[in-house]
Amino acid sequence: MAVEERPKGGLRADARRNRAAIVAATIETLRRTPEASMIDIAAAARVGRMTLYGHFPTRAELLEAALTHALERGEQTLGALEPEGDPRAALVQLVESSWQLVDDSRALLVAAQKELAPARIRELHVRSEARVRELLGRGQREGVFRADLPVSWLLTVTHLVMHGAADEIAAGRLDPGDASRVIRETLLGAFTTGNAA
Amino acid sequence: MAVEERPKGGLRADARRNRAAIVAATIETLRRTPEASMIDIAAAARVGRMTLYGHFPTRAELLEAALTHALERGEQTLGALEPEGDPRAALVQLVESSWQLVDDSRALLVAAQKELAPARIRELHVRSEARVRELLGRGQREGVFRADLPVSWLLTVTHLVMHGAADEIAAGRLDPGDASRVIRETLLGAFTTGNAA
Structure with a gap:
């Protein structure tokens, strides 16, 4: 079930920034709201849902x-x-x-x-x-x-x-x-x- | 995501026997083959796949x-x-x-x-x-x-x-x-x- 993922170095600069923002937002959002959803995290990272799911298709991967x-x-x-x-x-x-x-x-x-x-x-x-x-x-x-x-x-x-x-x-x-x-x-x-x- | 399950007492006698056979076969089969699949377990319990999935839609439930x-x-x-x-x-x-x-x-x-x-x-x-x-x-x-x-x-x-x-x-x-x-x-x-x- 592993999703093939491009190596970080292979992402375009904006995609790298989005990925880093999502990861940082996940840590911060869960600290405040342990039950935060993927949608809450997308909002905190200021990215759309499609962008979030593009980087991390599942909650487990995120x-x-x-x-x-x-x-x-x-x-x-x-x-x-x-x-x-x-x-x-x-x-x-x-x-x-x-x-x-x-x-x-x-x-x-x-x-x-x-x-x-x-x-x-x-x-x-x-x-x-x-x-x-x-x-x-x-x-x-x-x-x-x-x-x-x-x-x-x-x-x-x-x-x-x-x-x-x-x-x-x-x-x-x-x-x-x-x-x-x-x-x-x-x-x-x-x-x-x-x-x- | 919880699947609604009929209480055991509500199952017909043959369904109860199948359920018990599946549970017993799960324990026995995993003891011999820790990586046994749902299909291996159905075979060991002598039930069809449809019967197995009818009782236990997911591996986690089984x-x-x-x-x-x-x-x-x-x-x-x-x-x-x-x-x-x-x-x-x-x-x-x-x-x-x-x-x-x-x-x-x-x-x-x-x-x-x-x-x-x-x-x-x-x-x-x-x-x-x-x-x-x-x-x-x-x-x-x-x-x-x-x-x-x-x-x-x-x-x-x-x-x-x-x-x-x-x-x-x-x-x-x-x-x-x-x-x-x-x-x-x-x-x-x-x-x-x-x-x-």
Whole structure:
């Protein structure tokens, strides 16, 4: 069912501008109105419906493009961190910065989680996951994170806990102001071997 | 987009038999062939395609019916457990029995996770979750499970970890024989306060 898409570089300048405006409008509009429709987003982007559907025939494709854009922006922030020193402190810093990014695009993520398969959302995170994976492996080698669970599993749990928190906030079951603490405590509890400070 | 469905009780006897055969065939066929198509399932159920699509117009509806059926069967198993005594041991027992059920319908769950929204899958688990919720609350009151995280969050983590394990096995990143241990260690690590045995 994949629609063949011209590479971004192959679009004319006005089409590139429209595409960028639509993606930006998707992120902004969902932040204010999590249930915003494709038509609401076209209006916010100041493009016609035909233009919107020309770039993104389905809501799933639009949400995937917006999530990819948000992740690329996030990469710039996370890439500036230097996860050295105590792996626990580095994990807390990395997870808290990541959560600020998730929280900022929370409505987008929740909308994407309704439209895209979990495995696809996970694939889109491959770059941001590499950084966490490296830190988890170092923490295991230094004896700070438990080594009786595979690194790939610790990474999965990190992903699930952060995305689960976004869903729980959307469902009204988790206080947004408490989410960062809940994520941190859950991951440190699950990953450390009882020698945590 | 919901298709109006006649209540089960309103179906004629042969239609009820066909429906039950389709649901049973879905579970069996996916167990052997996780990528089985609607047509494969119709053949296994010995019904025509028109009959299959008459009962379940979409793959999502078929998978939801099959998952609901598997959960109802699972409820009978879990309802026979008596989660008394040490909350840690009771949680381990409940989670290991639940995992056996998940593991038995793992391909169905992974298929459902591709077609149904996470929130919908969560809703289908409402009955089985009540039992875990009660145990988690008791463990908190007895000071065995950490009380600085909401029960609703511990329940969410339990759900995410078990379903995440099914996805990780399907992706080839987790050894099926190790999954039960990994789930148990992750949840006990996250939920206990360091006074675990």
